[in-house]
Amino acid sequence: MLLRFRRALAATAITVGALAGAGGWAAADTQRAVTGPPPGSAAWVADTTLGVRPPDPANAPPAEVAAFLAALPAGQRDALAARHPLVVGNLDGAPPALRYRANALALAEELDKERARATDPALTAQDHAAARARAERYRTLLADGRQILAFDPRGRGQVAEVYGDLTTARHTAVVVPGSDIDLMSFDRAGETFGTPAGMARSLLDATGRRAAAGSTAVVAWAGYTTPVGVGLDAATENLARAGADRLGRLLTGLAVTTGPAAPATVFCHSYGSVVCGLARPGPDQASNVVVLGSPGMGVDGADRLDARVPLWATERNGSDWIGGVPHVSVLGLGHGADPTAAGFGARLLPSAGSHGHTGYFAPGTASLAAFADLTLGRTPAGAS
Structure with missing residues (x-):
């Protein structure tokens, strides 16, 4: 018992130390999640002016x-x-x-x-x-x-923007971001493919090159309170749990309102993959779930998610700092097993040509090509 406890403490220290060193520790205040109705x-x-509540x-x-x-x-x-x-x-x-x-x-x-x-x-x-x-x-x-699909000025602010036409698209996708994304930064300049807006635009362009123009719509979703920096918020699930509830409602709402389109393919970047893992979208909410630059999903394996929704994990490139974060979950710190590991149960997507933690949506990468194919309902080349 004592030995196991000491090992747990050691793993916790390693997790915190890796987060501090790999991503650049940000000693920011703990964030309070924006929850509840708007x-x-x-x-x-x-308002009963229409005669009905x-x-x-x-x-x-x-x-x-x-x-x-x-x-x-x-x-x-x-x-x-x-x-x-x-x-x-x-x-x-x-x-x-x-x-x-x-x-x-x-x-x-x-x-x-x-x-x-x-x-x-x-x-x-x-x-x-x-x-x-x-x-x-x-x-x-x-x-x-x-096309602003959501806007909430509370806290650091939340926003979601649509690229393409949700009412006529045959295929839809949602981009779920990780840390440091909010109302002010979700489409910030200077990091083209590291924001949900940049990822969404790149994916829309990529699908447009593979199918008829207008067949796809992509939602850049900054609809939850994200961690600031790579600190304790990023190492725990508190903000992800609140975000998972919001993501679930968004996906259900899209399925109700997007007409002929199949349920969305959901792309979960970095801490966003924890949000997606805790949301556990079902087949009425998502056609596929894709994680990239993932620190873990808050679950031990794909068998803890809905088996009816295919799970895809993007191979980590060699310059992605997230590779230095231990995939453990100890005393509330860390997000569990590596989704790219053989035993996790996810199918792998290639990432050749990508660089860094935010380069998976860059044009010309194998990862973006695979993302576009999945969004269009096709089996990606190089998937395993």
Whole structure:
């Protein structure tokens, strides 16, 4: 017993030490996960102007939401979106186009608030600078042609953006990111393929080269509170558990609202693979689950996931620092077995040509080619 305990402590120390050394320890504050229904939900539920109580965003299944909205004339749906933009914009099961309109309204309202804060004499110069940065962020998200599927200003902010047409696409994909992604950074410049937006755009381009243009839509999803840096949040499952609930609702909502498209192929990068492992999507939510740059999935093997959804693990390239993180789970630290290991039970995807922790979606890589094939419902070349 004592020997096992000492080994557990040693493994824990190794895990923390590897995280500190491999990724560059970030001594950031522990993050508080944004959970629960979107802001304004109480007013939404209490709004009976249509003679019926709207479904509660806290617990109504996306299918119930879809049925409620489908029974309303278009004008009434738009009126609800105008009165409750933050709710409708985040309402899984609502038609994508309605969510885009609602989020545009919500972003415009938040833009006005931040512009006012930027000149509020009661606030500090630091507050003014933060407000200007947020206002600029909202302004860019309001640019013509952007399709914002989710927007929540709470905490560090959450956002999801659609590339392609969800209502007509025959194939869909969702990109689930890892650490350091939030409202301000989900499409940051300078790291083209290391953000969910960059990954989504690259995947859309790759599928477009293999199939008819417009056949695919990809969701860049920064819809959960991610760890900041490679610290204790990144070594534990706390944020992943909260994210898994949100991811599950998103996938169920997409399956309800995307018409002829098959359930999404879900790409889970780095800590995002822990979110996907804990979400355990079923065949009504996902066609495939793909992990890349994974520290583990929070499970001991593929047999702990839904066997009806194929699991694919991308071979780690030699310059991906995640390879230095021990695949253990001890005393709440670490995320368990390596999904690329032979005994885990995942099918392997090639990654030739990729470099670093964020290079798997780069054009010309075997990994991106395999991702595109999977999204299109094809067996990837080089898979094993």
